[in-house]
Amino acid sequence: ALQRTFSIVKPNAVADNNIGAIYHRFETAGLKIIASKMLHLSKEQAEGFYAEHKGRPFFAPLVEFMTSGPLMVQVLEGEDAVSRNREIMGATNPADALAGTLRADYATEMRENAVHGSDAPESAAREIAYFFSDDEICPRTR
Ligand code: CMP
Numbered sequence: 001a002l003q004r005t006f007s008i009v010k011p012n013a014v015a016d017n018n019i020g021a022i023y024h025r026f027e028t029a030g031l032k033i034i035a036s037k038m039l040h041l042s043k044e045q046a047e048g049f050y051a052e053h054k055g056r057p058f059f060a061p062l063v064e065f066m067t068s069g070p071l072m073v074q075v076l077e078g079e080d081a082v083s084r085n086r087e088i089m090g091a092t093n094p095a096d097a098l099a100g101t102l103r104a105d106y107a108t109e110m111r112e113n114a115v116h117g118s119d120a121p122e123s124a125a126r127e128i129a130y131f132f133s134d135d136e137i138c139p140r141t142r
Contacts, residue, residue: 006127
């Protein structure tokens with residue numbers, strides 16, 4: 001089914017000048033970018049986004065990393081967008097990511113793993129609403 005998912009190009013990938021390369025992968029995978037912006041997150045924004053991980057040992061360093069520089073947030077639309085995006089991202093740990101995936105190609109560390117993507121349609125809806133208002137989302141008519 002036609003679906004939307006939420007995606008982040010993380011600060012390491014922005015710093016490495018890989019925004020365009022990663023957007024190209026989305027597009028060649030059949031995922032259309034229907035909303036996009038660059039943000040430099042505050043500590044409060046990053047903590048709120050990752051609230052489900054609060055209390056985990058990697059939480060504070062994750063927030064530190066996600067506020068370390070600008071990142072791109074985007075909404076992707078396409079057939080089975082949530083799972084399609086997870087396929088092209090590869091495993092959370094770049095060391096486990098299949099060759100040709102975004103994390104294999106643009107990340108080396110678990111924390112600085114280049115991209116985030118929603119893990120289910122329900123989290124996609126929540127994550128999209130966390131960063132985008134309805135009028136910032138531009139569904140395609142062609
Ligand atoms: P992401 O998909 O953005 O969701 C949570 C993030 O926390 C994850 O990608 C990783 O960047 C990070 N993360 C998850 N597990 C660990 C871990 N065990 N050690 C360090 N970072 C982690």
